[in-house]
Amino acid sequence: MCKVCGFADHSKSEGFCTHCHIPHADLKTEQAMMYDESDKAREEFFKTNSTQWFELARLKYFDPVRMMIIDPMHNILLGIVRTQWFDSWIKTNTLRKRTKTLGVPRELDQIHTYLDAFEMPPWEARLPEQVGYPAGGSLTSDEWKGLALVFCPIIIPLIWEEWSPKNQEQNKKDLQNWDKREKARLNQIAKGKGTKKDAEPSAKPVERMHPDDAKNFLHLTAALKLILGRSIHNDNVKPNHHYLTHIFDQLHDYGPVYGFWTFLFKRLNKVLKSYTTNNHGNGKIEVTFFHAFMRDISLRTLVCCTRIHPSN
Template structure:
């Protein structure tokens, strides 16, 4: 009851978005392969593979309809904003509308879902999830906006129950962001994307694995050196020459290529 709820894990990594796609979409056979190249599954994969992602962000794997396991929260984070478009494209009928019926269950299905698989009902839920997450993840947010975002999450959870879709503890926890935003401000300031990125940086540090504090000392030295280099770049004089600027640009480009992900996405905003 005294622990701050992490938005990254609760919403993106193993939370609401992961649950929606893995349980509600993929495991419930919402992407039928009937009709071959014009099937919902094929259209879903086609539009996913055709997206041209910005170079600084984590890109989801190709053929998401088949390769349905995203390992990073950042991958789920970038799938959500385009979810209404890619699902509309996959499900739309000849009139470009979301149909009211349910897709066929494959004859070789390992398990038959016992919840509603109505296209229109499920599409309505993802719209509310997208709206709620979009508002709650704002970098600047008022309490009035937080109330609206929280209400969309509540509506999303209620709609899942109406469709008889099983929910998890993450859905319950996601109903309590108002008090955390009131206490600590925008979730952008305290979610764990930056800390996960720092963990990734430390994992790449080469060390000999010796105990007795040697490995820890190597990690600390690398960490301090990285910050000192960053501070050095920030402290360059205003009259720095073109050669110095060129070196900085080269370092930034190299870092962007090697470290595409959540940190680079956030830095790119500024």
């Protein structure tokens, strides 16, 4: 989007969204989840911050704000769903890995146990056995879709039902210990015996597993099912969450998402990556891709014709 139409990238403080003028500083506010398309605000923005020149602007009918599509696959599956799983649960240790010393299984391992017995529908991608661990690798768009809309809506409530009470009990003990340490610190300061370490209080323990997280995730998956995910916890809000508010205009302009999301391109990229390039460069790699691709097409055509006309 940035290279073709001259828009700013995600890191810019202004103009990171291709459809409206919200500044990056307001990304985690309620305003970011509300879509206001007032002509006056748009005119004021373009007077102050115009986009860079690009060749497609020569076309009188081309409207870059409306015709630059936000791909739902990248926005929802590789954006929002990945953020919820990886940034909100894995990186924060909400779903913990097994212990390093004794290898005691915890939440993530419990998910793997469920995954072993879980039968995914044949039209959904099968998740890696070690999903969440480095050995599980990066998930594809199909795998993120299966995780968000099939697997997790069933498994996540079970995980929270089993592990959340233990977490709340541990958090209660941590808070009691923190209160004791804080009282001791304040007493030391009151007696004039405080040290530099006593100048600032230690971090107050917070709940690792929020009691409502499973329920909120079900709300999210239901919203994603209908492409209505507007209300999201602001701790991990990224540009993809805001882009989702503009998907509805695209549905009105271009029809169902199946007509314009980029699953086909992802599939072709995977096919091209499987070809051996022999470290070609300087334009030769494109020719290698083309030859290998055409060879596959010819082979498939030959096999198909042999099945249809075996006598020939």
